[in-house]
Amino acid sequence: MNKDNIFEEVRNVRNDFTKFTLLEADIDADPFSQFKKWMQAAFEVDNETANAMILSTVDDTAMPSSRVMLLRGIDNGGFSFFTNYESHKGNQLEQNKNAALCFFWSALQRQVRIQGVIKKLSENESDEYFSSRPFESKVGAWVSKQSKVVKNRAEIDDAFTALLANSTPDIKRPPHWGGFVLIPNKIEFWQGRASRLHDRFLYTLIENNTWKIERLSP
C-alpha cells in the first residue's frame, strides 16, 4: 500500500472479483428467498456488520441523502429498520415514501440493491422491538434528538446521565422513535466476477408476488 499518497493508492488499487458466480440455475424465483440465502452467507463470514445497509432517501426537492442503518427484519412484505421519526431521514420519508437500500458484503464480493416504498411499522411492532433493546439504548432513544444541532457533547451526556438515573427498565418507547418497512418493487443481486464482468440479476415486481427476473449487463 502507498501510505505516503493515499490518493494514488485509491486510484491504483486493483482487486479482481473471483470468489463466486451467480448463474441462472442458482437463483431463486423468489427474491426474498434469494436474499435470505445471501444474508445467511454474509452472517457466516461476518456477524458484526452483515445486516448493515445504506438507506437512501429523497426529500420533496429531490435532494437525496444516504446513511448506514441496521436491517432488523425481513417481514411485513419488506425490509424493516428502526430510527427516530423526527430525524433528517424521518422527515424525508414523510415527504417522499420512495427509498432505496444497498447492502455490500465485501468478503463475498456481493451487493444487493433494493428500491421500493416505505411504510411505518405499527405501534405494536415498534413497541415490541423497542422492548427487546438494552436499557441504555432505550434511554438513549429518549435522549437523542437525532440530526438536530447540539451545543456540545456534554449536552448529550448530561441528559443521558439524568434520565438514566430517573428511569426503570420498563421505560416506554418514545413516540418519535419506531420502525419503517421498505416494501420492494425492485431487487438486484450483484456478484463480482473477473475482469469486471459481474453477474447481475434484477427482480422487478410485476403484480402481487410475481417477479420478473432479468440478467443485466455488468
Ligand SMILES: Cc1cc2nc3c(=O)[nH]c(=O)nc-3n(C[C@H](O)[C@H](O)[C@H](O)COP(=O)(O)O)c2cc1C
Ligand atoms: C453500522 C451503523 C449502523 C447504524 N444503524 C442505525 C440504525 O439502525 N438506526 C438509526 O437511526 N441510525 C443508525 N445509524 C446512524 C445513521 O447512519 C445516521 O447517522 C443517523 O440515523 C442519522 O441519519 P439522518 O440524519 O439522515 O436521519 C447507524 C450507523 C452505522 C455506522
